[in-house]
Amino acid sequence: MGRTHKFVRMLKLVSVAALVSGANQAWAGDEIRIVGSSTVFPFATVVAERFGRTSSFGTPVVESTGSGSGFRLFCSGVGDDTPDATNSSRAIMASEIELCRANGVTDIVEVKIGFDGIVLANSRRAEQFELTTAQIFLALAKTVPVDGQLVANPFTNWRQISANLPDQEIVVFGPPPTSGTRDSFVELVMETGGQTLGITDGTSLATMREDGRFVEAGENDNLIVQKLNADPDALGIFGFSFLDQNGDKIQGSAINGFDPSFENIADGLYAVSRPLYFYVKRAHLDLTPGLGDYVAEFISDTATGDEGYLSDRGLIPLAGAERAAMVGAVADFRAAAF
Amino acid sequence: MTENISPSRLSSQALPGVERRHRKEQIFRRLGLGAILTSLLFLMFFLALIVARGHGAFLETVILVDYHFDHETLDIDQAVSQNDLANANYRSVIRAAMRELAPEVSGRSARRDLYGILGAGTEYDLRDLIIAQPSLLGTTAGIWTPSSDEFHLFHRNGGDRASRQSTRLSPLQIELYAELDNAGRIKTRFNWTFLSSGDSRDPEQAGVWGAVKGSILTLGICFLLSFGVGTLAAIYLEEFASKNWVMRVLEVNINNLAAVPSITYGLLGLAVFLNFFGLPRSAALVGGLVLFLMTLPTIIISSRVALQAVPPSIREAALAVGASRVQTVFHHVAPLALPGMLTGSIIGMARALGETAPLLMIGMVAFIVDPPSGVLDPSSALPVQVYLWAESPERAFAEKTAGAIMVLLVFLITMNLAAILLRRKFEKRW
Numbered sequence: 001m002g003r004t005h006k007f008v009r010m011l012k013l014v015s016v017a018a019l020v021s022g023a024n025q026a027w028a029g030d031e032i033r034i035v036g037s038s039t040v041f042p043f044a045t046v047v048a049e050r051f052g053r054t055s056s057f058g059t060p061v062v063e064s065t066g067s068g069s070g071f072r073l074f075c076s077g078v079g080d081d082t083p084d085a086t087n088s089s090r091a092i093m094a095s096e097i098e099l100c101r102a103n104g105v106t107d108i109v110e111v112k113i114g115f116d117g118i119v120l121a122n123s124r125r126a127e128q129f130e131l132t133t134a135q136i137f138l139a140l141a142k143t144v145p146v147d148g149q150l151v152a153n154p155f156t157n158w159r160q161i162s163a164n165l166p167d168q169e170i171v172v173f174g175p176p177p178t179s180g181t182r183d184s185f186v187e188l189v190m191e192t193g194g195q196t197l198g199i200t201d202g203t204s205l206a207t208m209r210e211d212g213r214f215v216e217a218g219e220n221d222n223l224i225v226q227k228l229n230a231d232p233d234a235l236g237i238f239g240f241s242f243l244d245q246n247g248d249k250i251q252g253s254a255i256n257g258f259d260p261s262f263e264n265i266a267d268g269l270y271a272v273s274r275p276l277y278f279y280v281k282r283a284h285l286d287l288t289p290g291l292g293d294y295v296a297e298f299i300s301d302t303a304t305g306d307e308g309y310l311s312d313r314g315l316i317p318l319a320g321a322e323r324a325a326m327v328g329a330v331a332d333f334r335a336a337a338f
Numbered sequence: 339m340t341e342n343i344s345p346s347r348l349s350s351q352a353l354p355g356v357e358r359r360h361r362k363e364q365i366f367r368r369l370g371l372g373a374i375l376t377s378l379l380f381l382m383f384f385l386a387l388i389v390a391r392g393h394g395a396f397l398e399t400v401i402l403v404d405y406h407f408d409h410e411t412l413d414i415d416q417a418v419s420q421n422d423l424a425n426a427n428y429r430s431v432i433r434a435a436m437r438e439l440a441p442e443v444s445g446r447s448a449r450r451d452l453y454g455i456l457g458a459g460t461e462y463d464l465r466d467l468i469i470a471q472p473s474l475l476g477t478t479a480g481i482w483t484p485s486s487d488e489f490h491l492f493h494r495n496g497g498d499r500a501s502r503q504s505t506r507l508s509p510l511q512i513e514l515y516a517e518l519d520n521a522g523r524i525k526t527r528f529n530w531t532f533l534s535s536g537d538s539r540d541p542e543q544a545g546v547w548g549a550v551k552g553s554i555l556t557l558g559i560c561f562l563l564s565f566g567v568g569t570l571a572a573i574y575l576e577e578f579a580s581k582n583w584v585m586r587v588l589e590v591n592i593n594n595l596a597a598v599p600s601i602t603y604g605l606l607g608l609a610v611f612l613n614f615f616g617l618p619r620s621a622a623l624v625g626g627l628v629l630f631l632m633t634l635p636t637i638i639i640s641s642r643v644a645l646q647a648v649p650p651s652i653r654e655a656a657l658a659v660g661a662s663r664v665q666t667v668f669h670h671v672a673p674l675a676l677p678g679m680l681t682g683s684i685i686g687m688a689r690a691l692g693e694t695a696p697l698l699m700i701g702m703v704a705f706i707v708d709p710p711s712g713v714l715d716p717s718s719a720l721p722v723q724v725y726l727w728a729e730s731p732e733r734a735f736a737e738k739t740a741g742a743i744m745v746l747l748v749f750l751i752t753m754n755l756a757a758i759l760l761r762r763k764f765e766k767r768w
Binding site: 031033041042049058059061062064219220222239241244246247248249 | 462504505506538539540612616618619620701703704705706707708716726728729730731732733736
């Protein structure tokens with residue numbers, strides 16, 4: 001009999017606890033909520049953490065959803081249940097502005113925070129590559145021009161493309177199509193490279209080869225770095241901050257004559273870099289305590305300045321004049337809200 | 339005279355083929371043993387790898403620094419309020435102390451290197467220390483201060499020629515390391531921060547407590563709901579429902595649901611709990627609800643199996659002495675099936691513990707510094723923490739990732755141990 005009562009008692013306990021945990025809780029919804037790009041994520045989280053420590057507000061919650069999903073969430077409306085800001089590794093598209101407008105999100109501000117370089121790197125145990133965008137196109141496109149004809153990519157060794165390149169099999173690890181890094185790489189390297197070879201057809205420009213020479217290695221850049229370490233004959237495509245962190249083991253290839261160094265990217269000499277942004281709703285400046293201060297912290301000299309803490313993490317800062325203009329725009333934006 | 343017959347001849351004559359059968363049995367036994375040994379070997383290899391990579395996460399490298407907490411450097415008045423202490427200039431205290439430690443270092447970038455050997459959170463650690471012990475004001479205190487992540491990795495790798503090949507420390511910092519090491523100012527100690535604090539983008543400040551708490555809250559809700567609903571559903575289906583075609587369709591559907599990919603439940607959670615019911619994003623409550631839906635079919639199935647294992651004679655005996663069907667089930671059958679039901683539930687929980695995919699859709703894959711204090715606060719979970727750290731560019735996070743996996747494994751083992759203990763407690767043999 002004792003056992004049966006124990007069981008009934010336990011069931012009662014379970015149901016009471018389930019009720020209590022459902023009720024009795026306040027709605028906590030006043031912290032800053034940020035969504036968006038996984039490229040901006042490592043930078044936005046550093047700012048969020050600093051902001052949480054130094055201000056009287058809670059630490060903002062930052063989600064890594066990707067730029068596209070970020071805009072979908074951001075543009076879903078105004079109010080407590082929508083994000084205050086979204087990070088993006090590209091500028092907002094017209095269709096997204098339209099989506100925002102349709103949902104009543106009319107007044108948004110764009111903040112450009114700096115640049116991210118995309119590098120083509122290999123192990124330090126091998127020779128450093130000096131490439132042009134056209135050569136990269138020839139090595140990685142699905143179809144390439146040979147004697148004026150578009151044919152399936154016949155190249156298997158870098159030496160076949162140019163006598164100046166190392167005698168190495170072509171093996172390149174890169175991100176999958178879902179990644180923003182892949183989009184930017186296609187746009188900045190493959191398309192410009194293909195165009196210099198006289199190709200105009202969009203599909204030929206944007207299609208990577210699928211015969212195992214270009215290997216989709218997943219979204220995790222650390223994994224690509226590890227693979228390069230293990231295989232000195234391979235090259236890999238990833239963000240500059242991973243090169244910056246692993247500079248003792250891997251080296252970036254020069255593209256169009258310039259090394260992917262911090263200075264070359266900042267000066268715009270290194271061709272493969274893209275601006276990073278975040279977007280904020282003006283209506284939320286009143287709604288979410290601390291949002292204006294967070295934006296100000298992000299654009300402050302200590303964060304995104306030339307020697308700011310984000311440059312230590314591999315973010316390439318904006319040039320002086322452009323940054324000053326950005327700081328001014330943010331100040332105007334904050335002033336206009338009150 | 340009797341003929342001497344050897345035993346083997348006897349057996350082969352008496353039982354034709356017995357040797358062959360013995361051989362077959364031998365082979366089967368060896369194969370079985372081999373299978374177990376292989377899986378054990380893989381498991382040991384996996385565990386050894388994780389522990390070898392991750393044990394460093396539980397250690398931190400600390401440097402003995404003498405700080406002068408005088409009012410002038412702190413930039414505060416003699417009569418200070420709590421608020422002044424929070425906003426005092428701890429950075430200049432740190433810089434003065436570091437300059438004193440290496441007076442020969444001069445020049446802007448060299449100084450930057452010098453300050454860079456301390457962890458990024460030092461300012462805030464000192465602030466918290468002074469607020470807790472205002473009596474330190476005006477004194478000089480030698481404090482073991484956590485070093486930066488790169489310095490820690492260098493020290494962990496032995497600080498010798500080999501580690502010099504693969505470090506991001508500058509030549510000056512390597513020199514400083516040798517100097518401090520000779521002076522006995524560097525040591526390794528247990529890293530309580532890793533167990534007690536939330537996430538951080540600085541590896542030396544990062545901890546798993548936020549994620550552990552998130553997992554406890556999420557699984558707590560998941561367990562309460564899925565055990566309650568799952569066992570009741572199983573009892574009804576097994577003991578009360580009439581066996582008609584509706585029930586058969588239901589049964590097939592439950593079995594199918596158990597095999598649905600977990601991300602589907604995340605999408606469902608997004609549509610129902612967030613968009614329709616308007617529950618907060620990233621909350622442990624929503625995570626628990628989603629995982630509840632995911633584990634429910636598993637728990638129903640295992641609970642039904644546990645009920646089926648109760649001998650029919652128990653039911654018949656209860657009914658024979660006049661118990662009603664509800665009495666029979668709740669007084670006799672269910673208590674006997676409870677150990678099995680609990681085991682099934684905890685196996686379901688163990689699966690839920692490792693899930694990230696459904697949590698992605700409801701916003702729990704996020705950078706959250708403050709550990710959650712309730713089920714409606716934003717929270718992450720242990721597997722999410724592992725995933726986020728594995729994606730981080732800073733190299734010291736590789737160690738933290740393995741460390742977090744170790745914590746996850748301990749969590750898992752604790753849960754399974756609880757399952758075994760509960761089963762022992764309630765188990766009845768007949």
